[in-house]
Amino acid sequence: MSSHDVSAGGTVAELGEFGLIRVVTAGRTQPESTLLGPGDDAAVVAQPDGRVVASTDVLVQGVHFRLDWSTPEQVGRKAVAVNLADIAAMGAVPTSVLVGLACPADTPAEVVKGLTDGMWAEASGAGAGVVGGDMVQAGQLVVSITALGDLGGRTPVTRSGARPGDVVAVCGRLGWAAAGLAVLHRGFRSPVTVANAQRYPEPVYAAGPAAADAGATAMIDVSDGLLADLGHVAEASDVGIDVRTGLLEVHPRLVEVGTALGNDPLRWVLTGGEDHALAATFPPSVRLPEGWRGIGMVTKTGSGVTVDGEVYAEESGWEHWR
Amino acid sequence: MSSHDVSAGGTVAELGEFGLIRVVTAGRTQPESTLLGPGDDAAVVAQPDGRVVASTDVLVQGVHFRLDWSTPEQVGRKAVAVNLADIAAMGAVPTSVLVGLACPADTPAEVVKGLTDGMWAEASGAGAGVVGGDMVQAGQLVVSITALGDLGGRTPVTRSGARPGDVVAVCGRLGWAAAGLAVLHRGFRSPVTVANAQRYPEPVYAAGPAAADAGATAMIDVSDGLLADLGHVAEASDVGIDVRTGLLEVHPRLVEVGTALGNDPLRWVLTGGEDHALAATFPPSVRLPEGWRGIGMVTKTGSGVTVDGEVYAEESGWEHWR
The missing domain is CATH 3.30.1330.10 (PurM-like, N-terminal domain)
Incomplete structure (x- = not known):
């Protein structure tokens, strides 16, 4: 050659x-x-x-x-x-x-x-x-x-294993790609870290096997938006999920960009897709693996996905052809 | 659901x-x-x-x-x-x-x-x-x-293992999809068996593992045309390949269509792609598996792919963007 x-x-x-x-x-x-x-x-x-x-x-x-x-x-x-x-x-x-x-x-x-x-x-x-x-x-x-x-001998972690009482946790960035989209849509090219988050995600691949090893009961990558993808877990597992905003990290850079563009940065974190963070559920006794942070709880079936106990009013995710 | x-x-x-x-x-x-x-x-x-x-x-x-x-x-x-x-x-x-x-x-x-x-x-x-x-x-x-x-324990059969003296054999149809293309291009819809050969191929999947089990030294599926794909085997194996037209099956239906449309059916068999027949080389002592038929010999390097010992004059295969 x-x-x-x-x-x-x-x-x-x-x-x-x-x-x-x-x-x-x-x-x-x-x-x-x-x-x-x-x-x-x-x-x-x-x-x-x-x-x-x-x-x-x-x-x-x-x-x-x-x-x-x-x-x-x-x-x-x-x-x-x-x-x-x-x-x-x-x-x-x-x-x-x-x-x-x-x-x-x-x-x-x-x-x-x-x-x-x-x-x-x-x-x-x-x-x-x-x-x-x-x-x-x-x-x-x-x-x-x-x-x-x-799989290296691991049991595959599907969307369907979440149990009431499990902790909901994420690893990786949330809301960054959506903020980057807002920046690029306005014709800006900076902040570069935010714009780049739209250009390509930086998933933490090793966090997936680590979560499986730690005993994660369900897992998904956040492609459509946190609430939408947790909705897929809730539906597949026949449970509800409550996200606590007090546990969500809203990075100062997202706050800054949100303020400049007149957007709510929390909305980016809750509904923005394309960051490909991993979201998983763990039994309450499990010590979360490195890089994972708790953001909510698995609740009883029928309550759907809630934010601080309430239904989130905004449109919550990306669906093709809609 | x-x-x-x-x-x-x-x-x-x-x-x-x-x-x-x-x-x-x-x-x-x-x-x-x-x-x-x-x-x-x-x-x-x-x-x-x-x-x-x-x-x-x-x-x-x-x-x-x-x-x-x-x-x-x-x-x-x-x-x-x-x-x-x-x-x-x-x-x-x-x-x-x-x-x-x-x-x-x-x-x-x-x-x-x-x-x-x-x-x-x-x-x-x-x-x-x-x-x-x-x-x-x-x-x-x-x-x-x-x-x-x-692979079920088989050694993968690549394009690069053909040896001078090996028999070249095929399993599956050759020239049918090209004949079907000629039919459809003229606005005809029949013969249906010929037109359908262009619509979808019918590869003999089981013939691949059978050839591997029988000791095939190289194998390829004929997607670009027999001569073109045997050319890939010849290049990868650093050998020549001679195809004997007397061993090629030119189905009466192809002769009939060729006559009606003014096309050479042998050219379809030699250069027509998209039938996805399998072509393989076997050591001369190997009894060919069921459905395989010998069509030529592997020769010394440097002679390329020949037909009855001569270079075939026609354009011989499909390449994208050319």
């Missing part, structure tokens, strides 16, 4: 499928779990547990990301991160990522290179490899990622 | 994301290998081998399929089949499929239902389950499938 041209000038059409594959695979290194990487009919990945955890998410330009807001690298990071967070939320450790990429013929090859650079960086940071994929022509840039993970 | 409305009337926008998920998952049954199916953050699938074989393919409306030529069910079948063929070509048995689906808001929910019906039917027929997915809004219908498979 080293004898081939791996520059990424021109469009994907000029480079052609096989040239593009060389550009996006050249110089990559795989983790030990990748027994056979890209280039054959399929990849082969070690799954020592004997079970594989698998999740797919699709990101569409103009819907899930904007290339005038984010670099291709940031979009690539985001596409992989939202999937790896799903793997972590089952209590599994990410092993690998497969990439389906559709883009117009006049897409600069540099954009595809940047996307895959970001994907590889995010996957590597989690110990996973990009083991395969497919690149095809379409009218719009669409990125479909499948992430695989290994 | 049974208490929810699972009719598929209206558009995906009218139904909403969660309504649509109910429509496409209601009443499905999973194989035993699906330890946790759709509805949580990720699926969990048994991989008793301790390794997972994984492949992703993306299909785009107007590029890989046309809904004026094919029913949604046929497109769903095709999307899954092209992926499962990749799993079979490694010598693995398909276990599961994940679906990334992007479509316009005004897509009839019936179309999405039909697509997933076809996916489920094709997966089930191969013993696999549709274990997860994601549905999002986009300007164009894009289907991204990831298939997973289990």
Whole structure:
């Protein structure tokens, strides 16, 4: 492969499928779990547990990301991160990522290179490899990622195991991506930490297996918004959940941005999606693992998701096509 | 779930994301290998081998399929089949499929239902389950499938193990999808068996593990065209391959269609893609497994892929963006 041209000038059409594959695979290194990487009919990945955890998410330009807001690298990071967070939320450790990429013929090859650079960086940071994929022509840039993970003997932590009396806890940021969206929508580019939170999440992957090891009874990653996603746990577990605002961290930076833009930062924390924090429930006797903080309680079925005991009046999460 | 409305009337926008998920998952049954199916953050699938074989393919409306030529069910079948063929070509048995689906808001929910019906039917027929997915809004219908498979203790059969003196063999149809494309392009709808071959392939999945068990040294599924895909084997294995036309089956139906349309049916067999037959190389002493037929020989490196000892003059395969 080293004898081939791996520059990424021109469009994907000029480079052609096989040239593009060389550009996006050249110089990559795989983790030990990748027994056979890209280039054959399929990849082969070690799954020592004997079970594989698998999740797919699709990101569409103009819907899930904007290339005038984010670099291709940031979009690539985001596409992989939202999937790896799903793997972590089952209590599994990410092993690998497969990439389906559709883009117009006049897409600069540099954009595809940047996307895959970001994907590889995010996957590597989690110990996973990009083991395969497919690149095809379409009218719009669409990125479909499948992430695989290994349970290492753990029981998968589903959404359905929460019990009344359990503690509700989160690990990772809440409200930051929503605040970043508000910033970017107004045409601002700063504060950069807030804007970047919209560009790509920074889930704490290791917190998922740690929660499973500690005895988490249910877990989910917060993609749609804290209240919406706790709603999924409450429904699947047939319980209620009460969030205590006094336990929620509203970072001073979010307060500052909220004040400047006339937004309620607590609303971002309660309903903002796309941060991919992990939320889990733990038996009351469990000492929470590092980085996890209690934010509420599991209550009896029928009470739904409440905030300080009351129904939260605001719209609470993202649903496609609504 | 049974208490929810699972009719598929209206558009995906009218139904909403969660309504649509109910429509496409209601009443499905999973194989035993699906330890946790759709509805949580990720699926969990048994991989008793301790390794997972994984492949992703993306299909785009107007590029890989046309809904004026094919029913949604046929497109769903095709999307899954092209992926499962990749799993079979490694010598693995398909276990599961994940679906990334992007479509316009005004897509009839019936179309999405039909697509997933076809996916489920094709997966089930191969013993696999549709274990997860994601549905999002986009300007164009894009289907991204990831298939997973289990090796059952077999050594994965790559493209790189062919040795001079090996027999080249295929299992499955060649040239049919190309003939079907010619038929449909002329505005015909018959012969139906030929037109249907373009609408969805019928790979012989079990032939992959059987070839691996028999000692196949290299294997690939014929997606781009026989000569093009044997070219991938020749390059990866650093050998030449000679195809003997006297050994190729040119079905009378292809001869008939070729005559009617003024096309050379042998060219369809040699260069037509999308049938997803399996092609493999076997040591000369190996008795070919059932359904496999010898079509040529592996030769010394440097001679490339030849037909009856000569370079084949025609363009030989499909490459994206070219």
